[in-house]
Amino acid sequence: MLKIENLSKSYGNRTIFKNLNLTLPAGEVLAIVGPSGIGKTTFLKIVAGLLPADEGQMILDDQPLDLSGHRKDARVGVIFQDFNLFPQYSVLKNVTLAPQTVKHLRPQTAQALGEQLLSGLGLAAQMHQYPFQLSGGQKQRVAIARALAMQPGMLAYDEPTSGLDAESTQRVIDVILQLKEQGTTQLVVTHDLPFAKAIADRTLDFGNEVERG
């Protein structure tokens, strides 16, 4: 479960959100929607530990999350809009690298985990290919496998269907629902309302429901 209490963020004298409170029960999917520039990505980056919050706290599975913007643990897995895969590494190595270097898993253990995750996401045939050989939807699923390989407490996605065709979008929907079924807590920033409807237990409209003044 993710619990957010009185979270505030400003850029200079511009308040992006103020006193934001939110509870996301374990295994639920929250979609965050709202117009461009309203602060959705800012919020996601704070949840992911990539940007500092000004005030407030976040608790994931009863343990506080570091909100300094320099979080070192991998408790929140992030999937970026542009995938951020390493182009010089195979799909499997993209997934197994961080578990070995950050979590110090033995190569065989990381490999077994990577193979299991990639197979589960329908990428068994692509394991030894390179990112340039994949479709956008396949890259997105590699990014999801890579995040899951760090065994995070939850996943956060930034516009995961942006630039994907209908078929790839459906695969992302299937993966998110499959992970939900397995109990993964997920937060998804999107401007795609039908997509939000297909995945979410709950939708937060960042434009209308969030305090900023």
Ligand SMILES: Nc1ncnc2c1ncn2[C@@H]1O[C@H](COP(=O)(O)OP(=O)(O)OP(=O)(O)O)[C@@H](O)[C@H]1O
């Ligand atoms: N580092 C920064 N310094 C100052 N202002 C920023 C910074 N990052 C973002 N902003 C501003 O904060 C506002 C919220 O940006 P953010 O990217 O969070 O919005 P968004 O809702 O994700 O938009 P989009 O859907 O277009 O990605 C925007 O007006 C943006 O210009």
